[in-house]
Amino acid sequence: RPLTKRICCIGAGYVGGPTCAVIAQQNPHIEVTVVDLDEVRIAQWRSSNLPIFEPGLSAIVEVTRDGTDGRQPNLFFSTAISAAIQQADIIFIAVNTPTKRMGVGAGSASDLGYVESAARMIANAAPADKIIVEKSTVPCGTAERLRSIFASLAPARSFSILSNPEFLAEGTAIKDLLNPDRVLIGSLKDDRSMSAARELASVYSWVPHDRVVHTNLYSSELAKLAANCLLAQRISSINSLSAICEATGADISEVANAVSLDQRIGRHMLKASAGFGGSCFKKDVLSLVYIAESLHLYDVANYWRAVNSINEHQKSRFTSRVISALHGTLLRKKITIFGWAYKKNTGDTRESASISVAAQLLAEGCELAVYDPQVSTNAQQIYRDLEDIGTNIRERVRVWDNAVDACVDACAVLILTEWDHFKTDMLADTSTLPENCTAASSDSGIDMLDDGLDLPTAKSVVHDAFNKSDRVDWCAIASVVQRPRLVFDGRGVVDPVALGALGFRVESIGKASVT
Ligand code: NAD
Ligand code: UDX
Numbered sequence: 001r002p003l004t005k006r007i008c009c010i011g012a013g014y015v016g017g018p019t020c021a022v023i024a025q026q027n028p029h030i031e032v033t034v035v036d037l038d039e040v041r042i043a044q045w046r047s048s049n050l051p052i053f054e055p056g057l058s059a060i061v062e063v064t065r066d067g068t069d070g071r072q073p074n075l076f077f078s079t080a081i082s083a084a085i086q087q088a089d090i091i092f093i094a095v096n097t098p099t100k101r102m103g104v105g106a107g108s109a110s111d112l113g114y115v116e117s118a119a120r121m122i123a124n125a126a127p128a129d130k131i132i133v134e135k136s137t138v139p140c141g142t143a144e145r146l147r148s149i150f151a152s153l154a155p156a157r158s159f160s161i162l163s164n165p166e167f168l169a170e171g172t173a174i175k176d177l178l179n180p181d182r183v184l185i186g187s188l189k190d191d192r193s194m195s196a197a198r199e200l201a202s203v204y205s206w207v208p209h210d211r212v213v214h215t216n217l218y219s220s221e222l223a224k225l226a227a228n229c230l231l232a233q234r235i236s237s238i239n240s241l242s243a244i245c246e247a248t249g250a251d252i253s254e255v256a257n258a259v260s261l262d263q264r265i266g267r268h269m270l271k272a273s274a275g276f277g278g279s280c281f282k283k284d285v286l287s288l289v290y291i292a293e294s295l296h297l298y299d300v301a302n303y304w305r306a307v308n309s310i311n312e313h314q315k316s317r318f319t320s321r322v323i324s325a326l327h328g329t330l331l332r333k334k335i336t337i338f339g340w341a342y343k344k345n346t347g348d349t350r351e352s353a354s355i356s357v358a359a360q361l362l363a364e365g366c367e368l369a370v371y372d373p374q375v376s377t378n379a380q381q382i383y384r385d386l387e388d389i390g391t392n393i394r395e396r397v398r399v400w401d402n403a404v405d406a407c408v409d410a411c412a413v414l415i416l417t418e419w420d421h422f423k424t425d426m427l428a429d430t431s432t433l434p435e436n437c438t439a440a441s442s443d444s445g446i447d448m449l450d451d452g453l454d455l456p457t458a459k460s461v462v463h464d465a466f467n468k469s470d471r472v473d474w475c476a477i478a479s480v481v482q483r484p485r486l487v488f489d490g491r492g493v494v495d496p497v498a499l500g501a502l503g504f505r506v507e508s509i510g511k512a513s514v515t
Helices: 016-026 039-045 057-066 081-087 113-125 142-153 173-178 191-203 217-248 252-260 281-294 298-325 353-363 375-385 403-407 443-452 455-467 474-478 496-500
Strands: 006-010 031-035 075-078 090-093 131-134 160-163 183-186 212-215 334-338 367-371 397-400 412-415 486-489 505-508
Touching: 006 016, 006 081, 006 113, 016 031, 016 057, 016 075, 016 090, 016 173, 031 081, 039 075, 057 075, 057 173, 075 081, 081 113, 090 113, 090 191, 113 131, 113 142, 131 142, 131 191, 142 160, 142 217, 160 191, 160 217, 183 191, 183 217, 191 212, 212 217, 217 252, 217 281, 217 298, 281 298, 298 353, 298 412, 298 486, 334 353, 334 403, 353 367, 367 375, 367 403, 375 397, 397 403, 403 474, 496 505
Parallel strands: 006 031, 006 090, 031 075, 090 131, 131 160, 183 212, 334 367, 334 412, 367 397, 412 486, 486 505
Antiparallel strands: 160 183
């Protein structure tokens, strides 16, 4: 086959956009066109205001899409789907595969409707044989289904179908794409399919050969689901242990560190949290559960279902701890949530733990203030995330673009995203703090701020010190929240001792309550 000249990617989302930007950057000789039905999303990809926030992405898009460093642009975004399909040698399918909402398998099976619609577009538009690449995460057997769709809709053409699942994580997508642990390519074993697999491998020109793994189609499809399920399982395992820590006095970070020193266990994905979020883990675990049930492997299905159950339990446990510390009633109390994104360095809020925690707190009658360094600029997203809850959400939830303002009169501050922004490392470096803040090894320093000093002057001093970093101004927050200045750290980001010195009482996941 001739060298690939054109790639079309169907789906301009969190996978399609960054993946194609990196492919275009690394292969100046390949024209990459990303297409989507969503006109707004494509318009954003063509603008300076990209639809997703991902560190390092905009710099790559500027070069490849706009040719800012003098190179020929080779990354395009378009809604002209048929035209892009017609011209491409390789077509990626990177559309969403959410959990089915109705019909057989509702609530657990993957909805392959978008994959099938993409396949139909290809069958209708492609004039000749093409290489079709499944990038989306799909149940095993999906390539087989695609083959039968093509066989019925385009019997005269023979497409080579490959599985090439994506393993990037949001927030580190560019790093993951540039330096992947592996590139997985599943194919049939006939000469034509193997040649297609080699052609696809050559697109990953920057990845060392020994990291490109070839398997059969079923293995590739299942390996992607398995990877996400095993990662989610590790988090649920550590979170289940965090409950035991809170009840016994063991400290989950010490436990995690001790076990991670065993090289067979390793240190990744062992951070206890208020629960995992994101668009992948929950739905991929559910997809595996459905596959197992379809195969009548009910014990296997139950085993994996428990990974999601523990995650729900963890979010509820966290909320219960807050309610209990606030004397069992939240009526008319104000609670501040720090962090709405499901993890740091993304603006994505899909399945964020914040949504579940907020819903449970609102059901208790409280008012919420929300601050997120990325999502606060898109307050409507937060209201959309809560719209299922119904009544008067907009009156009881206020979104702030400033952390200190969000905390005024709050009974508690809940940290639900591990943004570096919330860290207390600046507090450890006492040379950067104004005197009236460092003096506070007990409540007395804060009292000076609250009661003794001219507050505007004191606050401006504190702000000046903190403006040197992008860290939240915990000194100023101490002066505006209600006593006993409760902080619930659902991500292990703050140092309880440093905040304790400012008069806060910190309750951390996986650590016994401070009495
Ligand atoms: P997304 O929702 O951000 O993007 C999917 C896009 O596909 C949407 O813009 C949608 O409009 C478009 N689309 C759907 N059907 C279409 C059609 N027929 N024609 C044209 N466009 C169509 O989804 P995502 O987060 O990018 O995920 C895509 C796939 O990759 C999923 O299967 C997901 O499980 C998998 N995945 C996601 C991640 C992640 O971090 N988000 C990582 C690895 C794998
Ligand atoms: C995940 C997989 O990591 C990635 O390989 C796959 O391609 C897509 O799904 P993503 O969901 O973007 O990526 O982020 P990830 O870093 O895995 O975090 C998922 C959730 O787990 C986040 O809410 C995160 O805060 C939480 N998490 C992660 C923990 O609670 N503890 C950890 O130790 C790690």
